[in-house]
Structures are given as C-alpha cells and as structure tokens.
Amino acid sequence: MLALAVLAAPAAAQDNQVEVQLPDAEDRSVLVILDGSDSMNEQAGDGGTRLDAAKSALRELIDVVPEGAEVGLRVYGNKLSGVSRAKACRDTTLVTPVGPLDKDQFRSQVESLEGKGRTPIGRSLLKAPDDLGPSGDRTVILVSDGGDNCAPPQPCSAARQIAERGLELSISVVGLQVNDRVRRQLECIAKAGGGTYVDAQDPEALKRELLAAFARAFRAYEATGTPVQGTPDAESAPTIGEGQFLDEIRPGETRTYAVDVKPGQKLFASAVAVPERGLDGAGGFYGQLITPQGEELSEQNNVLDYNLLGQYGNIIDLGMRGKQTAAPGIESEFQPGRWLVRLRLESGDLEPQAVPVELGIQVLDPNEDAGEAKEPGQAATPAPSASATPTASPTGSDDDGGGSGLALVIPGVAGLLIGLAGGFAAMRRRRA
C-alpha cells in the first residue's frame, strides 16, 4: 500500500493535518515536469522565490512518498541562460528518470535546481511518453509559473498528441501565480491531456495541489486489512478482534470467523467483496451472524455480478448486526461469548477466481455509535483445539464467563489450602 497524506477539511483538523492512505498502485508512475525558467526567481510572497516554493513542495512530496514509488522529475529552463533562443528552448532535462524513488538522490537534485532560462513546455511534454515508458497508468504533473515561449511545438498540441498515444496517460497542471493569458494556455494543456488544471496563488497552495495531484495519480480500490483466513467450519474459526481484516473467498466457499462479545455489548460486521474487473458471471454473496448458542441471525445477501461491476467499478457490501447481549441488569435473549461471522459465495456461474473480501468488525458498548472499523484489525488467534483444557482465555467461551469463574476459584481454593496448612503448622510448632 502506498500511503500519502493529502488535504481535506478533516473532522479532526485542529492541526490542519489529515492522512490519506493510498492503496497499492501496481504499474503506475508519475512524472513531475517543473518550470526552472528565470521567472521562477520572482518572489512568491512568503519571502522566498517561486522556485523555493516549488522546492519546498517537492521536499514535502519526497517526505510522504514511499521509497521505491515510481516517480520521475523533468525540469526545463534550469541550465542555460544568455544563450540563443534555439539553444535555450532545447533546455529540458530528465533530472530523475522515472523509476523506484531514491529519496536522497531526488532531494539533492531538487536542492541543486536554479531558475535560469526559457519555458519550453511543449518540447518537454513531448518527451514525457518516453520518460514514462510505453505502458501502465501514467500521470504527468506539470508545475509552471509561465506559458511556453519556445513554440513550436505548441504546448496544447503537444498535450493532445501525447494523449492520443496512450489511453492511460493524463496531464494535470498546477499554475503558480499565473496571469489570465498563461492560465488559458495551461488549462488548454490540461484539457487536451485528459487532466485538470488548478491555480496555486501561494506556496502553501502549491504544496497542497501538488500533493493532491500526486495522491490522485495513485488512487484505486485495493482491498486492505489485517490478513486472516476464515475456515469452512465454526470450530476451527480464527478469533479476531475489532478493525478491518482481509481474506479472500472463492465461488462455492464458506468462511467463518469468531469474535468475542462481552456482556452488554453487540457485534456489528460488514463484508465488502472487491472483485477484479473483467471477470464474467454472477453469484450470490451471503453473510450471517451466529450466536454462541448456535442461533443463526437473518442472512444478508447481495448479488456479485461481474457485468454490473464492469460498468460501475463497484463493490459488493453486506452489513450484519447482532443485538445487545445479556448482562447483569440487561435482559436479552442473546448471550455474550464467542459469536461467529459466516460468509458464503455461491458458485453461480462465477469464474473460479478468489475474490478479496474486507471484513469490518465492530464490537459496540451500550449506546456506542457505529464507527469506521477501517484500522487494521487485531491479529487473529487460532481457534482453541477441541481437546484443549478449558482456561480463562480472553477468546471467551460458549458458557459466558465459565472459564473466568474457574480462574477465580482455583487461586481461592489454593489460598485456602495453603492457609489451612500454614495454620496447622504454626499451631504444631507452638505446641512443640
């Protein structure tokens, strides 16, 4: 999973921070094209230059991008000044080839950038497809404070030409303190390149927009959670806690998980099937809670239909709700203890391929609101073997507290016996 922090007005935004986790992004790459022309030496309004602002934004990007992410950097106008127009317009350099990111190297390359020459945007864009390679989901993020002054090639035509070369390449643009004329040109590039244009009027906005563009480049649905393997039968089901778990289920399979529910609590569970696109067939996806007494609560179901999924990029969800369990002062027909979550994917005519399933578990106290259950869940513990001696295991038992009662009696009796023996011994010694 690739994780990157980006913007939002988060609920807990007191420190203006929010964390967005990005999923694994196989076969994706990003090329940042940065303006290194002379105009980048102008003041950005925060005491530094525009190039300083761009460096700062890139530093932040480097900090949040995982080592090894496929990132490259091309800079134009940063090498030549005081040369002929023809020469200056050839000044575009692939500073960091697209590949697994070496942060230290990238950082030092960014730090050494200087604003010098002209703005050959079109020429730089035309080199992007070769920089990014012929396949995969590729994104260009152009950051510029000015319009192209080296045409031909016209930058908008160049963007269109690139977009036509591959379905999976888009060009997004961040304009740094640009005027209307330049904005129109940059907007044209973004539209022709299948991307979007945003303005950044100050260094903070530049940072934010660059991070956002980067985060979007890696966004996809990828099932996440603590790995767990449910079992066909209840007896060997792994015991799991709260949070999000990840398993997979094949057509025709049943998966069972155990969850300990204490007196007065209730169990909520969700199951999200995340099938791949491009498969065929349809089949029912079922989910059910089972009480410690073996009572099966009403089964939830949804249809996993690859044809619909293909259209809607969809996922299939099930929600399962247990009821409040009995406790002193709480009357309930449902007992605390080892509850089960059972999932089933019917064969239907589904392709026999494993489907990832996110399992969300919430064990709620009385009157507690349902939360998100998206943090990785507590690791599963193996099911107790049938021959194991009963103990006060925190995984609970069907008799609700029988094990813990035994755990309290044993030390009491032991203490009593030791005390009796000690009392006898003391009195004997006295008499002797």
Next chain:
Amino acid sequence: MRRPPATLALAAALALAAPGAAGAQPDQQGQAVVGGGSFANAPLLEPGTYRDTILPGERLYYGVKLAAGQRLRFRAKLGVERGEVDTDTAARLAIGLQTPLREVITDTDEDITGNSTVSGVDEELNVIFPPAVAPSATRDGIGDYRGPGVWYPSLYLPTTARKPAKVEFPIEFELEAIGDPQEDPSPEPTPGKEATAAPEKESGDESSGTGAGAIAGIGLAGLLVGLVGGGFAARRR
C-alpha cells in the same frame, strides 16, 4: 510488474483553504480533497464544500459523521462546461450513500435534482437522504443499519468501457448535515454494578491486569481464611 513498497502512513501539514480564500481561483469552489479509492482510505470530512477529480469508472469514498436525527444533503456537479468534455461519460455522474455498515442506500428523502442520482453535464445533483435514526430504532435488526455513525457518501462515474480512457473530470460537491442531533428516547440499558465483566473497551494489558488483581485478591483472601481456619482447628485439637 512494478509495485511500490509496503505501507507507509504519513501526514503532511496542510493549510486549510476556505472557499475563495487566497490560493483558490475565483471559479475554483471549495477545498481540495482527495477522496478515498476505498472505505479504508475515505477521508472523514466535516460538512462543507469540496473539490476533487474523478476518472471514468472510478468511485470515490468520503466519510461524514451523522448523529441521530440528521439528514445528509449531498450536492455535486462536474466542474466542466458542455462541449468541453466527453458528454456521454460525464452525464453519468452519480452520487451514492452507504451506511456505517457500508450498505448501499437506495432511497432518498428528497431528490431535488429530479432525476434520481444521474445528472447531465451542466446539471447539479442535489439529494437529501433519509435521516440517521436513533439506535433504538435499529434494534429489530431488520434492513440496513441507519443509526448514527460514520456514513459514506460516494461519487462515481460509470462507464461501459472495460479499459476507459484516462480523462480526469474536476468535480465540486457539498456535504451538509441537516437537523439537530436528537437524543435516543430509549437508550440501551447498561450493565448493573454487580456485573463481573464490564463491557468496556480495554486493551489486552488492562484486561489482564484487572484479572490478575482479582485473582491475587481472592488468593490472598483464601490464604487468610485458611490461616485463621487452620489455627482454629489446631487449637481445638
């Protein structure tokens, strides 16, 4: 196949930009946000106005907390004009809502758009969903869970293409929680004081600490009773 490395959860400091504030273009409404590609990545948002981008075939998830009695109003529109984009694709923009248990809500309280959840390019989706109900109203366990908690509004752009062209559409949306939170008229009972296993969220350490204390206390009490009893029995001899 190329693949980035394993998870790194990182945070970046971000200046909150109010709509129209410095840094926002006059026609850029709302604050930049990156919707999650999945529930696990959905940013938890306060009511407000936001902007994001969406690709054909993509579905973006956000989280918003709703208290009992509150309805979610969800407005969204593409930040493009007719003729600028692939109109057929753009006109399929839809919004959705999923419950705290991630179940899809298929009904609306009020569909101001008038055409369910699908809009034309220059139309605005404007839907008010049914209210979150008090937890006591969900206790029958029937149907979707519609109680308070984190709900998931989503935006999606369906496409019939198996491998759609990569074209980003800017999108603006607004989330509004309508109504004041309401008390649950019939809250769940809480366990009595005599309960030996209080249903409190606790870490494994705390739990074992409490259990160990109880066991030690009972053992000590047994020891004292045994000592007194043993002494008494020996005296009688």
